[in-house]
Amino acid sequence: MRMAQPRPDAVFAPWDDPSETPLIQFKNVTKRFGDFTAIDDLTLDIYAREFFALLGPSGCGKTTLMRMLAGFETPTEGTILLDGVDIGPVPPNERPVNMMFQSYALFPHLTVWENIAFGLKRSDMPKDQIGDRVERMLKLTQLGKFAKRKPHQISGGQRQRVALARSLAKAPKLLLLDEPLGALDKKLRHETQFELMDIQESTGTTFVIVTHDQEEAMTVASRVAVMVDGNLAQVATPDQIYEAPTSAYVADFIGDVNLIEGAVEAGSTGTDVAIKWSATEEPIKATSDTPPPAASTVQFAIRPEKVAISSEKPDAANVMEGKILDIAYLGNISTYHVEVAPGLIVKAQATNTRRISRRNLTWEDHVYLSWTDTAGVVLTE
Numbered sequence: 001m002r003m004a005q006p007r008p009d010a011v012f013a014p015w016d017d018p019s020e021t022p023l024i025q026f027k028n029v030t031k032r033f034g035d036f037t038a039i040d041d042l043t044l045d046i047y048a049r050e051f052f053a054l055l056g057p058s059g060c061g062k063t064t065l066m067r068m069l070a071g072f073e074t075p076t077e078g079t080i081l082l083d084g085v086d087i088g089p090v091p092p093n094e095r096p097v098n099m100m101f102q103s104y105a106l107f108p109h110l111t112v113w114e115n116i117a118f119g120l121k122r123s124d125m126p127k128d129q130i131g132d133r134v135e136r137m138l139k140l141t142q143l144g145k146f147a148k149r150k151p152h153q154i155s156g157g158q159r160q161r162v163a164l165a166r167s168l169a170k171a172p173k174l175l176l177l178d179e180p181l182g183a184l185d186k187k188l189r190h191e192t193q194f195e196l197m198d199i200q201e202s203t204g205t206t207f208v209i210v211t212h213d214q215e216e217a218m219t220v221a222s223r224v225a226v227m228v229d230g231n232l233a234q235v236a237t238p239d240q241i242y243e244a245p246t247s248a249y250v251a252d253f254i255g256d257v258n259l260i261e262g263a264v265e266a267g268s269t270g271t272d273v274a275i276k277w278s279a280t281e282e283p284i285k286a287t288s289d290t291p292p293p294a295a296s297t298v299q300f301a302i303r304p305e306k307v308a309i310s311s312e313k314p315d316a317a318n319v320m321e322g323k324i325l326d327i328a329y330l331g332n333i334s335t336y337h338v339e340v341a342p343g344l345i346v347k348a349q350a351t352n353t354r355r356i357s358r359r360n361l362t363w364e365d366h367v368y369l370s371w372t373d374t375a376g377v378v379l380t381e
Contacts, residue, residue, distance in 0.1 A: 014047040023048040023206055029078035031064055038064040040230040051200050051207045053217035056227035062210045066176050070099045098172040100180055104163035106151040113147040116166045137165035157188045177209040193219045214254055226250050247381040251301040258346050259299050266294040273378050275300050278341055285317045288378040302376035307348035307369050309336050316370035324365045
């Protein structure tokens with residue numbers, strides 16, 4: 001799972017500062033369509049200059065949230081504040097908000113320059129300033145040499161940047177991006193993610209992106225809201241979402257994970273937790289800041305890259321024996337599917353530092369899996 005790493009000198013965490021006032025506030029917002037509740041009593045704060053991601057499967061409510069911000073839907077109950085103003089009664093065209101759609105919706109008969117200028121010509125911006133603003137947007141998105149071309153004469157990635165430049169031209173307080181990279185191929189999508197981050201950082205505009213692509217959200221966002229059934233499952237920074245999920249749903253939704261169900265053994269002390277997952281095997285040794293009570297059922301979540309695999313028994317806090325059932329070769333890494341008990345498969349990942357002919361683990365091999373007592377997370381939800 002790829003995540004953007006903060007620059008060493010960057011300390012941007014307004015959500016941790018009680019003195020910071022959010023730019024966007026959803027206060028007990030509910031949205032119903034007939035008998036269907038798309039958003040259920042949701043409260044959420046988003047801060048100025050954030051690159052905020054709404055992440056979840058189809059039908060989870062993320063697009064409905066975005067459409068309410070844009071003004072295309074109104075809350076059934078609750079309030080949405082933008083910069084302290086209730087935007088419920090404000091029509092879409094009067095909000096300091098712009099929206100970039102997956103289709104880009106460029107005018108095919110206009111040049112790149114004219115597409116970017118289109119909204120400015122219909123705004124109250126003085127005509128003698130429009131040219132300078134368009135040129136700034138062309139420079140920002142590195143489209144200067146394509147200014148006289150029509151949309152069909154440039155690539156998909158370039159069309160995406162034209163749509164972004166047009167959306168930013170009016171300097172909105174908030175830019176909404178609805179699956180903005182969905183039309184691009186994987187390699188170009190990865191490159192464009194970092195371009196988006198650079199543009200967002202240089203303009204200081206608050207971005208809210210809707211996506212179902214976990215890697216995209218984890219790469220670009222300052223924080224991620226994982227949604228399920230109109231509710232927030234977890235809102236946190238990408239590394240917190242990945243390393244410290246608060247529920248089995250979030251752990252399973254983000255990246256690859258092993259989930260092992262068990263019961264907390266009596267006698268666990270301090271932060272140490274022993275989880276009995278098998279009648280015949282040693283319990284899993286784990287840690288938790290808030291250990292669950294004895295006998296309670298929990299899920300132990302551990303990422304495959306934190307599980308070591310070896311042909312000889314290691315000296316480790318947790319060791320399981322098993323047989324390799326399958327191997328997924330991904331180039332730089334291989335994922336081993338190991339059966340450690342009837343019906344229980346645990347995945348381990350190893351970096352492919354050797355060429356195939358020199359690797360010593362293969363199908364049907366008897367192996368040992370191991371990890372430290374702090375490598376996984378104990379989940380009660």
